[in-house]
Amino acid sequence: MEQRPNLDRSLDSQTFKQYYYLKEELVHFCRQNHIPTSGSKIELTERIAYFLETGKIMKTKVQTKKQSQITVIHETDCIESNFVCSEKHRAFFKQMIGSSFSFHVPFQKWLKNNTGKTYGEAIEAYYQILEDKKKRKTKIDKQFEYNTYIRDFFADNKGRSLEDAIQCWKYKKSIPGHNRYEKSDLRALNG
Incomplete structure (x- = not known):
């Protein structure tokens, strides 16, 4: 190697x-x-x-992040252009959505890309994102290469162990080139 x-x-x-x-x-x-x-x-x-x-x-x-001018959030308020996932926002969404609420990446992106829309629309978008997530494979951002690799390894190798996946990942990252899973990475298990 x-x-x-x-x-x-x-x-x-x-x-x-x-x-x-x-x-x-x-x-x-x-x-x-x-x-x-x-x-x-x-x-x-x-x-x-x-x-x-x-x-x-x-x-x-x-x-530099500007401080939000909103002190109490209402469903009719518009999402600020300098939106930051704060404890105030978390408390609002937990109150409206429930204790299962979390600032997952797709929702954070939606909030940052939809300034000017209302928090009521954000709540609807949150539920829609959850529905979409159930229907398709979630996109993993580029910086999470390990997560993408492990997911793709298991999609191609049903019944293999996490140890096998990690061994192949270690092999993959030790060689030059991309870090995406390929069937040929299984050679790491034969050595």
Whole structure:
């Protein structure tokens, strides 16, 4: 099995992008090289690739969140343009939807993409998202490669164990290229 290269300054950006590194490894590298550590795994990867390519630190945009002007939420209130999933919002949705409410990713995206609509419409959208989720396979965002890989492994290998899936995942992330499941990854179980 090919050995994944260490993440250090001697690595070129193209090689770096071909391998899988944990977010903790990316943050550690950033700290060592005085690169900002905030943001998603995708943002950290972009910053590190830029640093390895140019030797320079990519400027990051500082985003300041504005405070919501709404103190008590009503179904007829409009969703603010600076929407943040706060405890005030969580309390409102739990009161309206019930204790099973959670800010799952599709609902968070809906809220952020539908400013100006009412909170009543948000409640309807929440139930619709739950219904849609029952009918189809949920899309897993790009930064959750492990989750996607494990789900796809089990879809193709009914009856296999989680240990098998993890062993194949470890093999996959140790080789260059993408980190999506392929039937050929099962060779990791034969070695």
